[in-house]
Amino acid sequence: MTTPEAEQGGVAGEDRPTPEGGAPRPEERLERAVRAAEQALIEYEIAVETFRIEVENFSRLHHQKLGPMYTRLDELDAQIAEARAARTGDPEDRRRADEARARVMPMPGVEELFNGWMDGQGLFPEAEAMLTDQPVRPPQRVRPSDEARKLYRELARKAHPDLAQAESERARREEFITRVNAAYARGDETLLRELAEEWAAGPKPPEQGPTPAEELYTRLEWLAQRKELLAVVARELEESAIGAMLRMAPDDPDRLLDEIAEKLLADVAAREAELAELLG
Template identity: 70%
Template structure:
């Protein structure tokens, strides 16, 4: 992930290094197995207790574990950045939408004042264009019961359709307490840490709740989920140990999953909001305040310009 992204950048680099080390160890493990002349080796599932000692599998098991943990760290980085992009978008619309609307109205009034003074057809055309950009489409709100306006679906409506809180978040980046609890929970409960299908489904359902609590910035809910996880059933070990061929397949799957996450990360970074967040990777909430100050300054300048035009 790009080092410039707010959260993904600072957390993905260690994962990338671990993944590289894992790939190197995988290659060495493959070579070691070939030199022994043994048949297919048997190894324990990653994270499921000690495996039976057989030539050529110890390094391969380590490579799988390293790749799994690297993937989880990268996924945490992508998800935390996605939450920040979404929160920034909603807060930007809530806090700055009225300011943008005020700027559009002032631009229209200035253009109309200029056109009234000059009578120039080109100035009149520009004034009409500015005014047309401000006026809402008639009766659109009534058609969709207030869920959509002339610029598209309202954030509150989008939140309801996506089963998110209707009220915008209080800040772009959740608190450090929530972020730490979230990372710890994902590292413990991630579905990729098990090969058992039933246990994987249980973990996936649990992480849906974890992701929602983090997106809400709800540290208390995350703490309750941490207690629930600690008190929950431990995954049972697999009945059979994984063969070395399956471990190689596991490494290939992890690499493919990393490619999917990398694509998601790239799309987030290339979005308009993602690009804005790169301007303030350490404190995106302050960036909103700075943008608001700049916009209010532009409003003041336009109000002064409009006053001069009307007085002259």
């Protein structure tokens, strides 16, 4: 346990005298606080970025696997509403049918949205196969391996821009970390290894002398503001629909998708039966 005396500098190795034998520099404790805050912020940024990529990848997989089912349900809802309106002739039923049909009208970029599952003319054969429990090409999976995660974290800790003091060094680190993030988002373990070798062989940042107390206080303030911004991003990710789903099954998101798919298939079957009854 750290005693109050240790907090005041009573532990060996803290607040050491200067090489000349004088009293400790006033900025020494503040410098340690800045370094601790920098490391804490880097770890927090790594955690937020890791979760952001997991949410992004899970969102892509969710749209690829379940998008056609949601589209089919919307189409069936529109057909059911239209069949009911045709049977009753009620203006209110006609209004509901028009609203249901408007929800499934083709939209710009729909082919890109569903990654080749459908276009303005309807579902592609792969989607039809999936909806009828036929074999279908699995959606592309982008989930970084454990080794890729380890490499990413090591690189982020070593090359993070917040560790730079000079602007030129910060620019170099930002360009490098951009490439690291892109490789991690693709789950490219080989490229991450190459980037690790590149960083190890690269120039070392120059040693910096003592920072004036005013600059240290400014640095601490910036670090606190940065963490507040990251906290907002983290909260938005966690509260998003995809983020909430991912947190329900962080170790096996595929199982969660399979469970949702089963429910949607059951909903499709129920809607088809309802439509058949209305048309019959």
